[in-house]
Amino acid sequence: MRGEHIGELEELVLLAVGSLLDKAYAVAILDVIKQSTNRTLDVTAIHAVLRRLEKKGLVSSSMGGATAERGGRRKRYFTLSQSGRQVLDDVMSVRMALYNKMPKLTFAGI
Amino acid sequence: MSKHPPRWADRFLEWYCHPDLLEDIQGDLYEMYERKIALKRPLLANMLFIWYVFRSFRPGAIKKFQGNKNSITMTGNNFKIAFRVMLRDKFNTFLNLGGLAIGVACFILLGFFAKRELSFDRFHAKSDKIYRVWLKEVYAEDKIFFNSTTPIRFENLLEEHFGEVETAVQLLPQNYLVGRGDDRDNEVVTIVSPEFFEVFDFQLTKGNSSQPLTSPGAMVISESHAVKYFGSDDPIGRVIPVEIGDEIRDFNVTAVFEDIRTESSIQFNMAISNVIYPEIFSQGTMEAWFSIAPETYVLIGESSNISTVEAGMQEVVMGYLSEEVEEGVYNIGFQPLTDIHLNADIPAGIAPVGNRDYVYILGAIAILVLVIACVNYTTLSIGQSLKRSGEVGIRKVMGALKGSLVNQYLSESLLTALFALIVGVGASYLLLPIFNDLTQANISLQFETWHIGLYAGLIIIMGIASGIYPAFILSRLNVTAILRGSGQSKRNHFIRKGMVVFQFMITVFLITSTLIMNNQLRYIQGKDVGYNYSATVSVPLYPDPSASRFLERLKTAADKGELLKEKLSLYPEISNIGKGSHVFGTSGWARMAFTDDNDVFRRFRYLIVDASYFSTFDIKMKAGRGFEDGSSLDEKQSVIINQAAADYFGLKSPVGSKLPSREFGEHSIIGVTENFNFTSLHNEVEPLVISQDPMIIFSGVSDVGFGDSPVPKLVFRYEGSSLLGVREILDKEWETTFPGEELNFTFVEDDMQQQYAAENRMSRLVTVATILSIIIAALGLLGLTVLVINSKVKEIGIRKVVGASVFTIFWSLARSFSTQLIIGIALSIPITWWLMTDWLSDFAYRINIGVVTFIISAIISAVIALLVISFHTLRAALVNPVKSLRVE
Numbered sequence: 001m002r003g004e005h006i007g008e009l010e011e012l013v014l015l016a017v018g019s020l021l022d023k024a025y026a027v028a029i030l031d032v033i034k035q036s037t038n039r040t041l042d043v044t045a046i047h048a049v050l051r052r053l054e055k056k057g058l059v060s061s062s063m064g065g066a067t068a069e070r071g072g073r074r075k076r077y078f079t080l081s082q083s084g085r086q087v088l089d090d091v092m093s094v095r096m097a098l099y100n101k102m103p104k105l106t107f108a109g110i
Numbered sequence: 111m112s113k114h115p116p117r118w119a120d121r122f123l124e125w126y127c128h129p130d131l132l133e134d135i136q137g138d139l140y141e142m143y144e145r146k147i148a149l150k151r152p153l154l155a156n157m158l159f160i161w162y163v164f165r166s167f168r169p170g171a172i173k174k175f176q177g178n179k180n181s182i183t184m185t186g187n188n189f190k191i192a193f194r195v196m197l198r199d200k201f202n203t204f205l206n207l208g209g210l211a212i213g214v215a216c217f218i219l220l221g222f223f224a225k226r227e228l229s230f231d232r233f234h235a236k237s238d239k240i241y242r243v244w245l246k247e248v249y250a251e252d253k254i255f256f257n258s259t260t261p262i263r264f265e266n267l268l269e270e271h272f273g274e275v276e277t278a279v280q281l282l283p284q285n286y287l288v289g290r291g292d293d294r295d296n297e298v299v300t301i302v303s304p305e306f307f308e309v310f311d312f313q314l315t316k317g318n319s320s321q322p323l324t325s326p327g328a329m330v331i332s333e334s335h336a337v338k339y340f341g342s343d344d345p346i347g348r349v350i351p352v353e354i355g356d357e358i359r360d361f362n363v364t365a366v367f368e369d370i371r372t373e374s375s376i377q378f379n380m381a382i383s384n385v386i387y388p389e390i391f392s393q394g395t396m397e398a399w400f401s402i403a404p405e406t407y408v409l410i411g412e413s414s415n416i417s418t419v420e421a422g423m424q425e426v427v428m429g430y431l432s433e434e435v436e437e438g439v440y441n442i443g444f445q446p447l448t449d450i451h452l453n454a455d456i457p458a459g460i461a462p463v464g465n466r467d468y469v470y471i472l473g474a475i476a477i478l479v480l481v482i483a484c485v486n487y488t489t490l491s492i493g494q495s496l497k498r499s500g501e502v503g504i505r506k507v508m509g510a511l512k513g514s515l516v517n518q519y520l521s522e523s524l525l526t527a528l529f530a531l532i533v534g535v536g537a538s539y540l541l542l543p544i545f546n547d548l549t550q551a552n553i554s555l556q557f558e559t560w561h562i563g564l565y566a567g568l569i570i571i572m573g574i575a576s577g578i579y580p581a582f583i584l585s586r587l588n589v590t591a592i593l594r595g596s597g598q599s600k601r602n603h604f605i606r607k608g609m610v611v612f613q614f615m616i617t618v619f620l621i622t623s624t625l626i627m628n629n630q631l632r633y634i635q636g637k638d639v640g641y642n643y644s645a646t647v648s649v650p651l652y653p654d655p656s657a658s659r660f661l662e663r664l665k666t667a668a669d670k671g672e673l674l675k676e677k678l679s680l681y682p683e684i685s686n687i688g689k690g691s692h693v694f695g696t697s698g699w700a701r702m703a704f705t706d707d708n709d710v711f712r713r714f715r716y717l718i719v720d721a722s723y724f725s726t727f728d729i730k731m732k733a734g735r736g737f738e739d740g741s742s743l744d745e746k747q748s749v750i751i752n753q754a755a756a757d758y759f760g761l762k763s764p765v766g767s768k769l770p771s772r773e774f775g776e777h778s779i780i781g782v783t784e785n786f787n788f789t790s791l792h793n794e795v796e797p798l799v800i801s802q803d804p805m806i807i808f809s810g811v812s813d814v815g816f817g818d819s820p821v822p823k824l825v826f827r828y829e830g831s832s833l834l835g836v837r838e839i840l841d842k843e844w845e846t847t848f849p850g851e852e853l854n855f856t857f858v859e860d861d862m863q864q865q866y867a868a869e870n871r872m873s874r875l876v877t878v879a880t881i882l883s884i885i886i887a888a889l890g891l892l893g894l895t896v897l898v899i900n901s902k903v904k905e906i907g908i909r910k911v912v913g914a915s916v917f918t919i920f921w922s923l924a925r926s927f928s929t930q931l932i933i934g935i936a937l938s939i940p941i942t943w944w945l946m947t948d949w950l951s952d953f954a955y956r957i958n959i960g961v962v963t964f965i966i967s968a969i970i971s972a973v974i975a976l977l978v979i980s981f982h983t984l985r986a987a988l989v990n991p992v993k994s995l996r997v998e
Contacts, residue, residue, distance in 0.1 A: 047135060048168055
């Protein structure tokens with residue numbers, strides 16, 4: 001976990017990129033996050049996060065083919081890089097480790 | 111795409127976005143746009159697109175702009191040159207800076223005044239969720255009782271019946287004697303609900319800050335009152351005795367709150383809890399529907415809407431009252447807290463209500479003066495452009511682009527604006543005490559962070575507004591034309607003259623308005639109101655402490671007043687001593703209402719006097735006679751009415767007849783007075799009934815309302831040489847008659863003035879703005895004359911050589927300004943007339959806007975303009991031509 005700290009939104013976007021395989025572009029990511037967490041984000045926020053992740057080397061991007069929709073503008077597809085995958089694994093393992101240490105029941109209030 | 115997002119936003123995106131990122135960002139935004147279009151929400155789609163374009167404007171997405179570095183160095187250089195230009199021509203810099211600085215100072219002072227008025231009561235965190243309840247009883251067209259105070263039981267009703275209402279609280283200011291023995295003081299003690307401090311953000315600084323007012327013996331006081339009563343001691347737990355009714359109760363100070371700021375409608379220094387109500391009010395009062403006393407405020411929930419409470423409250427109350435009143439008689443409404451200070455449609459509750467129009471007019475004047483200052487700078491800069499054209503020519507030859515020239519001249523105006531702001535803000539802070547003193551505006555310039563934004567904004571707006579036009583004119587000049595030495599285009603002259611005319615127009619408008627306002631105020635303050643109040647003194651009397659019933663209180667106070675009167679009558683300076691329930695200079699004279707024998711509902715104002723009151727104020731009788739001193743018949747049965755009452759009651763020959771209801775006590779009307787203006791001249795004279803024995807009237811009226819306490823006041827004429835003398839005399843005689851009570855006396859003249867405080871303040875504020883704008887305009891005019899003369903030095907020399915007289919030369923220079931001034935004056939007339947007619951319509955008695963006022967203001971402005979022009983022109987005209995022609 002040294003070196004790469006990622007924020008909550010970054011983690012969410014990174015997971016979304018991973019789960020969308022080769023269909024991950026900003027609007028699709030927005031939709032996935034909306035579906036799974038019911039959080040409505042701003043598409044420009046997704047853009048900013050993606051740029052940051054790419055700079056950190058956690059995702060890589062390439063332009064897709066031309067489409068008739070969206071004014072003929074191409075989409076930028078993002079894929080999870082090796083180190084991006086690594087970061088996600090680390091985050092998950094830290095969480096699981098801590099989670100498993102918890103007793104199965106909480107006894108708050110006793 | 112069938113529909114296209116807003117082109118300008120799209121173009122903006124294309125302009126700033128990094129080319130590598132542009133395509134996919136733009137594509138994504140289009141996609142979001144199309145989704146909304148598919149949902150048939152085109153407006154939302156457009157709004158969102160624009161929003162996203164601006165949201166995308168972040169460091170990561172902005173392209174690298176070429177040439178950034180050069181323009182940064184050039185900016186530094188531009189400011190350096192601008193600074194040198196300012197140093198080189200000190201006179202011009204002084205004029206430019208001075209004008210702008212005065213504009214800034216005026217803008218800040220008036221602007222903060224307007225802002226203070228508009229931000230009343232907004233400092234409470236929940237201010238938008240707090241409402242005040244009003245009550246309007248409508249019995250007939252002219253029988254309406256509209257109050258923003260309510261019955262006591264409203265608090266519980268609102269809390270019990272409505273989930274939307276989080277808390278309802280009441281406040282009721284009462285006048286009590288506070289203290290014990292010789293140290294008693296008349297104080298306003300406000301009775302508030304225990305939850306009061308949860309609704310309003312008045313900070314509790316010491317003591318029990320969560321629930322200070324749960325017990326009936328608890329009291330909270332302000333910091334300044336803590337100092338007043340306990341000095342530097344800890345006030346918590348200390349005792350303050352208050353005389354309520356006829357018993358003295360001890361209250362314990364449980365908490366201290368921060369002094370309430372001036373921009374709050376709710377003001378108090380001492381508060382006790384309303385759990386005490388049952389001990390001081392009867393069961394009947396507590397449950398009355400038609401007795402109004404406290405102001406009631408409700409705090410509604412975050413997501414609630416007041417309209418549901420409003421509709422519901424009506425139903426709840428009608429549930430109780432359906433047998434007593436008809437539908438539509440008893441109306442309840444809610445007014446937002448933030449609306450209280452400036453909404454004159456709803457009657458004032460405990461705090462006075464300001465005038466929203468005045469605030470807007472002053473705000474507009476603040477902006478106008480700033481505009482004049484900017485226009486001033488512009489005209490002067492255009493004038494100077496002739497001087498600077500050589501510089502522009504050389505720069506252009508050296509390869510300067512138009513844009514960089516514009517930048518350079520804008521730097522100059524921005525720099526001037528910066529200095530002007532520093533000077534102007536500094537000056538307004540320094541002059542604030544004088545300004546407050548002069549205008550009673552009571553503003554404070556506490557620094558807040560957002561002021562930085564305001565000041566920065568002012569610099570940019572002033573700098574660009576005043577500099578943009580000259581900058582473009584200068585940069586557009588044709589190189590060859592300049593270097594060959596030909597003059598400016600006709601169009602520039604035209605625009606420059608237009609601006610000068612505009613300036614004259616605003617200034618003359620302000621001058622005329624000031625004249626009209628002052629005339630009106632002088633008129634109402636000097637109008638023959640029908641009585642003589644000069645050098646009369648009014649002293650409130652006190653009832654005997656043991657008297658509890660209303661009439662007993664009036665009686666004991668009058669009796670004690672008689673004792674004081676005997677003592678005072680020994681002084682030769684004091685004459686015409688009388689007593690009356692009300693004195694001139696307030697609007698709170700008693701209101702009475704009754705239903706006459708023909709079933710017509712009638713209202714009148716009522717005054718209780720003794721026989722000498724009429725002679726104190728020299729009130730003239732129109733018919734019949736006044737009260738006779740010592741006549742017991744007059745004391746018991748005689749009534750005097752004013753002419754308005756005679757007309758209103760329809761009494762053809764009032765003297766000898768009776769008031770039109772059998773319910774009144776045995777009486778007969780012995781006289782009719784002229785219509786004297788007993789309230790302020792905002793209102794017409796209302797029907798007035800005067801008697802010595804209040805029982806005659808009280809037995810016949812159905813409604814009674816006292817704006818001011820009817821406990822009698824002693825009034826007398828004082829003819830001593832010094833005003834301090836009257837205090838000495840009263841101090842000497844007071845203590846033996848009213849031991850332990852506080853002596854308060856006022857000159858009726860001061861109280862009369864007080865009625866027009868709002869108008870006086872407005873007039874003073876406008877006068878300040880006028881003087882400042884005259885100075886700005888004068889500075890501008892001075893600058894322009896200097897410029898014109900400098901360019902005509904040789905022409906003047908030659909004219910003199912050929913034989914022109916000083917006057918001819920003076921006139922040839924002054925002529926163009928005169929034309930502009932005349933046009934300015936002419937244009938200002940309709941604006942002034944329109945705005946001032948509106949202002950005057952607030953007064954029932956008003957002056958006509960005469961032609962004379964306009965002539966006077968035209969003369970004033972012409973004289974000022976001529977003085978300013980001649981200052982320099984005459985000097986130029988008197989110069990020896992040898993000197994001016996030798997210049998080369």
